[in-house]
Amino acid sequence: MTAGDAFLCAAGGLFVATALKLRALRKNPGDPLLRAVCAMLFVAALLFLAAAPQHIAAMNDLIGAPNAAAPVVYCIMTALDGIIIVLLIQWRGNEDERRTRRQTRLCLTAYAAVMAALPVLFLLGDAPVERLRDFDTYYANTPLIREMIVLYLAAHSVAAATMTVLCWRWARQVPGILRAGLLMIAAGATGTFAYDVLKYTAVFARWTGHDLDWLSSRAAFAVSGVSAVLVAAGFLVPPVGQVASSSWKALRRFRQLRPLWLEIRPEIPPTNPRAMGWWRSVSLRLTQRERDIHDVVHRLGPYFDAATGRAVYAAALAEHRERRRAREEADAAVIAAAVLAKRAAGPVFCPGRRWVVTSVEDPQDLVRVARALARSPRVRAIRGAAAPPGPARA
Incomplete structure (x- = not known):
């Protein structure tokens, strides 16, 4: 299976998960946590769909500019980072609702600013040669494009570090299926941070005149797929596990009542x-x-x-x-x-x-x-x- 096929499979699975959560959202449209979960799953699916190499080429052709898909994919990734942090804020909850809203607004504002800066830097820079897999390393030394790459990686690293620290901390405070979900998110976030480290290493190697492009074009791609699946699964496991647990308890009581019902x-x-x-x-x-x-x-x-x-x-x-x-x-x-x-x-x-x-x-x-x-x-x-x-x- 090629990297493009793997990305499409991941996108398909995430779109299915989004559809399942949308059914729950229709029954409870006022739940902010459920809305955040649906947004997270949808944007994650959109990211994998857009990041598939064949779709990057198609977007470049559609927009009519080489590498125009790069800021699009980076903006989607940045949006996903912001949504995940907001989801964690909502999931954690706080007795002070104003503080929760303030933290949410701060996060959304910061990541919206990054999303606005990425296409501006791309338009001001110069990236004439289309690169579907190694854009980050190929243009690592190009003015303004270099800054765009560092900016999206920095925003991604902040989100990964935040997820890792918060989830490991909260996992020690909660029991059962919720703890399992937090540990899965923490593992996925750790993988996300590893993705950034691989990217940083490959870019830094270019800055110093070395070639470690395979870390960015192959190793980082593999790590990103696994980490994204772990993060999505971590958010889905607690609600799915609670439903399964409730169904099992109901089935057990249903069977236990059989002698009385007979x-x-x-x-x-x-x-x-x-x-x-x-x-x-x-x-x-x-x-x-x-x-x-x-x-x-x-x-x-x-x-x-x-x-x-x-x-x-x-x-x-x-x-x-x-x-x-x-x-x-x-x-x-x-x-x-x-x-x-x-x-x-x-x-x-x-x-x-x-x-x-x-x-x-x-x-x-x-x-x-x-x-x-x-x-x-x-x-x-x-x-x-x-x-x-x-x-x-x-």
């Missing part, structure tokens, strides 16, 4: 929507399952036998001496008995003789009731007592 399923009213298919969002399926459970528990209230609840509670408490666990087991037994009683057209208890099920308010309580339904020997005994006798043996 117990009450015969009593789910036919007017309730049918259970959603596996292809639907697990959070929606979990919400539906919890709603069905609460609905049926409410309907079964008249069949909750206080005598059954008290007996199971006493037996469970005597066995393991945990009041909450005993209560959950008693609730599970009462629900199982109520389902059987309603199916058999059993007696309806007056309010004074009804057991009040209390372990269904908290989601985690529901999970423990479901576990008791699956494991409790007392619940199995209630089911066994209600089972019809088997055929008589001869």
Whole structure:
């Protein structure tokens, strides 16, 4: 794969990531952090698209001047540097909102000034020979073009150093997936700084009459691709990881509630929507399952036998001496008995003789009731007592 192909692949991946984040932005358009992430991903994708050698040649032809693409690419890179620093400011947050806004304005103003200076220096300089891969070193000694190259590299180095220091510092203060994202950004920023060092070395070599152009035209290109992917991934990992973690927790609770849902399923009213298919969002399926459970528990209230609840509670408490666990087991037994009683057209208890099920308010309580339904020997005994006798043996 050529450098141009690698740049196009990186641009494609970043455009896909931008499209995914834009969907989230449409749902929450007022989120400044989300706007900054979308801008960062889009500008990064645009940078890789513009920096591909074949596109540099096309831009030169379109503009009608050799090397005109150079200040364009440098301006896009500078814009990306500014956006990333703003994103870090927004991501970090601060109790003083005015300070955050002031830091954001300062950063944007400084990088906007650099972006304005780059094309001016290019227009005032002289770069008549088109160079698609080694522009920085070829014109390292050309007045004003030299200053343009040093200016964009300096702005890039400031951004890289800022990202590296801030991310390493903040990574020590936060846990989990956010820390992983910050470490990835720090690693990418370190690579970005390495890119600048390679460029500086190649340019300085030209100033001293030596030729180390390969550091700029080959090594720096390779480093820039890896570092950009790491930085983009670092910003994407925390939100994606949080969504994945939430989905996993929802799926786990959905499965844990299965014994309770199977117990009450015969009593789910036919007017309730049918259970959603596996292809639907697990959070929606979990919400539906919890709603069905609460609905049926409410309907079964008249069949909750206080005598059954008290007996199971006493037996469970005597066995393991945990009041909450005993209560959950008693609730599970009462629900199982109520389902059987309603199916058999059993007696309806007056309010004074009804057991009040209390372990269904908290989601985690529901999970423990479901576990008791699956494991409790007392619940199995209630089911066994209600089972019809088997055929008589001869």
